[in-house]
Structure formats: structure tokens, C-alpha cells
Amino acid sequence: MEWSAEQVGRAYLIRLQGEFDEEAADRFRAHVDALLEQGGLRDLIVVMREVTFIDSSGLGALLGRYRRLQAQGGRVLIVAPPRHVRAILELSGVPKLIPILRSERQALAAGVGGSP
Amino acid sequence: MSGANFVTIEAKAVIGNVAVIRYAVAAVASQLPFTLPELEEIKVAVSEAVTNAVVHAYPEEPGVVRVRAEVDGEELTVVVTDHGVGIPDIARARRNGWSSDPERLGMGFYFMEEFMDSVEVSSTPGAGTTVTLRRRPEQVAPPAAQPSATVS
Numbered sequence: 001m002e003w004s005a006e007q008v009g010r011a012y013l014i015r016l017q018g019e020f021d022e023e024a025a026d027r028f029r030a031h032v033d034a035l036l037e038q039g040g041l042r043d044l045i046v047v048m049r050e051v052t053f054i055d056s057s058g059l060g061a062l063l064g065r066y067r068r069l070q071a072q073g074g075r076v077l078i079v080a081p082p083r084h085v086r087a088i089l090e091l092s093g094v095p096k097l098i099p100i101l102r103s104e105r106q107a108l109a110a111g112v113g114g115s116p
Numbered sequence: 117m118s119g120a121n122f123v124t125i126e127a128k129a130v131i132g133n134v135a136v137i138r139y140a141v142a143a144v145a146s147q148l149p150f151t152l153p154e155l156e157e158i159k160v161a162v163s164e165a166v167t168n169a170v171v172h173a174y175p176e177e178p179g180v181v182r183v184r185a186e187v188d189g190e191e192l193t194v195v196v197t198d199h200g201v202g203i204p205d206i207a208r209a210r211r212n213g214w215s216s217d218p219e220r221l222g223m224g225f226y227f228m229e230e231f232m233d234s235v236e237v238s239s240t241p242g243a244g245t246t247v248t249l250r251r252r253p254e255q256v257a258p259p260a261a262q263p264s265a266t267v268s
Contacts, residue, residue, distance in 0.1 A: 022167045023131045053156070055163040060221040084156045091230060092223055 011113025020058030157231035173200025199244035
């Protein structure tokens with residue numbers, strides 16, 4: 001899995017590309033956690049439009065970041081997962097905790113990344 | 117391609133090999149009339165079984181994971197074998213939401229069960245684990261094309 005990312009206010013918007021399996025989950029976890037430890041990051045917007053595969057390792061990494069950010073008063077949003085990826089997200093129950101939105105614009109309009 | 121076939125992969129139990137194995141199994145599975153969504157589900161189930169072997173079976177040095185993917189004309193059978201530490205309590209390991217590691221979801225076996233027709237697990241502590249996954253395509257294969265009697 002590869003990604004590109006940008007900081008939008010206090011949100012970190014990360015656009016994932018490829019397969020979100022255990023190998024990717026390890027790198028994603030390390031990357032986001034390093035940013036969290038630096039501070040200045042409150043919310044996480046995960047754009048999944050170009051994610052081609054996810055398994056329980058990828059889901060675990062998402063849920064783990066959700067737990068960390070939520071404990072600090074932040075939010076996590078998922079944007080635009082493809083249909084078969086969304087089906088697995090729903091089977092796991094993740095959307096009960098992490099909302100799924102259609103577009104980056106919608107995620108930013110949800111008040112994510114703005115001042116508290 | 118039709119009829120029986122199998123492919124066996126013996127791989128070092130490292131995380132980078134999980135993708136290699138799930139591609140190979142999906143390629144074997146595609147010899148049966150699985151739909152693309154079905155193949156995606158099979159890839160998830162295989163990924164879960166092989167990830168378990170890589171992450172849990174060998175806490176010290178990575179050992180070997182062996183995967184046999186077989187199609188017999190009607191059914192896909194995937195057998196994932198490791199010679200690692202084994203699962204002390206299979207019933208607990210298979211319970212949805214249970215994981216030996218708090219950073220994990222504990223949904224590996226749940227996904228295998230959800231996406232395959234059957235999941236069998238046998239494990240001997242200290243000797244290793246074998247997970248057998250089976251699935252038949254939802255749609256029946258179209259009958260093989262009959263050789264045409266006439267050529268128009």
C-alpha cells in the first residue's frame with residue numbers, strides 16, 4: 001500500500017492506494033502514531049477510494065487509530081471505500097464507530113480539522 | 117481450464133509473503149466459475165489464515181507456511197499448514213472479537229467462516245496448526261462447450 005497525505009487544519013488527510021493487509025497495517029500504524037506523538041494532529045481522514053483489498057489486519061489498524069484519537073478528543077472518518085472494501089468494513093462493524101463519507105469535501109465539511 | 121488441479125506453495129512465514137500467497141490461491145480458484153466478488157472474499161479468507169500463521173505461529177524465528185490450493189472441478193480447498201507453536205484453545209481463538217493481541221481485531225476466523233463454506237482447524241501445541249478452507253462457486257459452471265457437429 002502507498003499513500004499521499006496532507007495536513008488540513010488539525011486534520012491529517014491520508015489517501016491510501018493498494019492493499020491494506022498486515023504489511024500495510026504495520027506501516028500505517030507506525031506512520032500515524034509517529035504523527036500523533038509529535039502533537040498538533042487531532043483528526044484523521046482516511047480516503048479509501050483506491051484501496052483494492054482489506055482484511056482484519058487493515059481493519060485493526062483503522063480501529064486502533066480510532067481508539068487513540070478518540071481518547072484525545074479527535075475523530076476518524078473514512079472516505080469513499082470501493083464497494084467490496086465497504087462490504088468488509090460493514091461486516092466488521094467498523095462503521096458503527098468510524099463514519100463513512102462519500103467525499104473528502106464532505107469529510108472536511110463535517111467540521112473535521114477545524115479549531116475546537 | 118477444467119478438472120482437478122492443485123498448487124502447493126512453501127513460503128517463509130514473513131508478512132510480505134501473505135500477498136504472494138493470496139494472489140496464487142486466487143489464480144487457482146479462478147479455474148472454477150467464481151465471480152469477482154467471490155474471489156475477493158476468498159482472498160480475504162486466505163489472507164486471514166496465512167496472516168495468522170505468520171503473526172502467531174512463530175514468535176521467535178519465522179518458520180515455514182505451506183499452502184495447498186486445490187480445485188477438483190466443483191470445489192476449492194485451501195490447506196494452510198504451519199509447524200509453529202499451535203493454538204492452545206481453538207474454540208477461544210475462533211470466537212469473534214477475541215485476539216491474543218489488543219492491537220488486533222480478532223476477526224480473522226470470523227472472516228474465514230463468513231467467506232468460506234467450511235473452515236476446519238486442527239492444532240497441536242508445540243507442533244503446529246492446519247486450517248482447511250473450502251468453497252464452491254455460487255453459480256454452477258456452464259456445461260463445457262460441445263464440439264460443433266457442423267461448421268457454418
